[in-house]
Amino acid sequence: MTDFTVRHPEDHERRPTLDMVARALHHPPLTDRQWSAAQHLFGTERTFGAFERGEPIGMTASAAVELAVPGGRVPAAAVAWVGVRADRTRRGVVTELLTTQLHDCRDRGEPVAVLHASEATIYGRFGYGVSCQAKHLMVERTRVRADVPVTGSVRLLSGAEALTVPRELYAATVPYRPGMITRDESWWRWGHDRVLDRDGYLVAVHRDHHGADDGFATYRPVSLDTFEQPGAGTALEVLDLHAANPGALAGLWRFLLSIDLVTKIRVKSRPLDEPLELLLENPRAVGVLAVKDHLWLRLADLPQALASRGYQPAEPVVIEVRDPRLPENDGRYRISEDGAERTTADADLSLDADTLGMLYLGGWRASTLAAAGRVHTTDPKALARADVLFGGTAVPWCGTDF
Ligand SMILES: CC(=O)SCCNC(=O)CCNC(=O)[C@H](O)C(C)(C)COP(=O)(O)OP(=O)(O)OC[C@H]1O[C@@H](n2cnc3c(N)ncnc32)[C@H](O)[C@@H]1OP(=O)(O)O
Structure with a gap:
């Protein structure tokens, strides 16, 4: 049996705790440079460690962000760096850490927590649900010709400038869909500046025909050559791509597709409704891997x-x-186009908290979740009303790795 306490790490314990979680995630301990960027990601007061006889054996942390939701934004905890030392797993350590963190979240006035999961089997039991999905794409560039008119220009x-312009565009120009989060300076230092410096990523910016910058892409070339397959060419890996309008999106993709010596473009986690194949003469060149x-949202x-x-206009549901x-979250809630409130009225639908996390950004229909046995009702009309009420105006997507 593991005897541990959960508490904030002392200042001198922060780096060993981060090193422990890096190891749990199969990364080497942080270099001095990584530590100098990482230590600003979360304050001590947002970091929880599990300690056994003074040694860190588990950790979770979060950053304060604003999360776009249908109709506005809400303060949220962006949870990351969750891990337990390999010789101390399956003894309830992360259960204790995540439960403490959720209470902390409430106390801070952050009603929602979000995360990207390393494995899909971990977080459902803690009340997190998959609020949105994303697609991983592979474009066969040799089979591609962009089929959209050019309305602006792209420059490297x-x-x-490679550090500042994406910050400005993301903060002020890119429209937020539900699921997108604000990025603070510590995120940019870790998620952008560090990867440009370490991995040789390049930044391309789209400028519209009025001369205003309206989108950016961060990408890098990766050699596909191996000993067995010399001359396999180069792949482009796209890390971050945000556009303020369809012209910027088309212009950035047209640019990426025009880069010489490239055979494939690989990109992870794009919005489900991004119409890349519709921008191409040969839509089959885009493979959804x-x-x-x-x-994940809690x-x-x-x-x-x-x-x-x-909420969208429809008759209310309970x-x-x-x-x-x-x-303390248990209970009945009346949802109408005017808002949501606790009620004692009879329920039309029943569901668990993780399923409500799936509905929250409008990424799933209540009727789809009912078909999967996650929403229970005997009234199909109530389901139809919930489909409309919880529906969003845009397909949710986060698009920030944290
Ligand atoms: C947002 C992020 O940072 S994602 C990164 C998550 N971290 C990692 O993947 C790093 C490697 N893994 C780990 O560090 C640990 O195994 C963790 C964090 C996933 C789990 O920590 P543990 O302390 O072992 O979890 P704990 O003992 O509290 O388990 C709670 C329950 O979850 C289950 N569980 C834990 N991890 C997993 C898993 N990877 N897959 C399936 N079930 C799991 C346990 O079996 C247990 O189930 P039970 O309540 O029915 O008995």
Whole structure:
């Protein structure tokens, strides 16, 4: 039996704790350079460690972000760096850490927590649901001709511009769909500056025909040559691509497709409705390699979270939610186009908290979740109303790796 305590690490324990979690995720301990970028990602007060006789054996942390939801934005905890030392797993360590973190979230006034999961089997039991999916694409560039008119231009950035322009565009120009999160300076240092420096990523920016920058792509060339297959060519890996409008999206893709000596373009986690194949003369050049769980979402303070998003016009429904890990969320809620509130009325639908996390951004229909046995009702009309009420105006997508 493991005897451990969960608490914030002391200042001198922070780096050993991060090193421990890096090891749990099969990365080497942090270099001095990585540590200098990583230590600003989460304050000590947002980091929880599990300690056994003073040694770190588990960790979870979160960053304060704003999450776009249908009809607005809500303060959220972006959870990351979850891990338990390999010789201390399956003894309840992460259960204790994540439960403490969810209470902390509520206390901070962050009604929602989000994360990207290393494995799809971990987080459902903690009340997280897959709020949206994303697709991984492979474009066979040799079979491709972009078939869209050019309306602007693309330029490659270097030096300070490669660091600053994407920050400005993401903060002020890119429209937020439900699921997108704000990126603070510590994210940019870790998620952008560090990868440009370490992995040789390049930044391309699209400028519209009025001369305003309106989108960027971060990408790198990777050799496909092997000893057995010399001359296999080069793949482009696209890390980050955000566009303020369809012209910018088409222009950035047209640019990526025009780069010489490239045989394939690989890109992970794109929005389900991104119309890349429709921009090409040969749509079959785009292969969808996988559609995977993207952003997992947990309603930590359920009444607050439900009240923080908008609903589409339809007759109200009453939902009954069961949340064994945070029983204070249990209860019935009336959802209408005017908002959400607790009620004592009879329930039309019943579901668990993780399923409500799936509905929250509008990425799934209640009727789809009912077909999967996750939403229970005897009234098909109530399901149809829930489909409309919870529906969003855009397909949700996060698009930030954290
Ligand atoms: C947002 C992120 O950072 S994602 C990164 C997550 N981290 C990793 O994948 C690193 C490698 N893995 C680990 O560090 C650990 O195995 C963790 C964090 C996944 C789980 O930590 P543990 O302390 O072993 O979990 P704990 O003992 O609290 O398990 C709770 C329950 O989840 C189950 N569980 C834990 N991990 C897994 C898993 N990977 N797959 C399936 N079930 C799991 C346990 O069996 C247990 O089930 P039970 O309650 O029915 O008995």
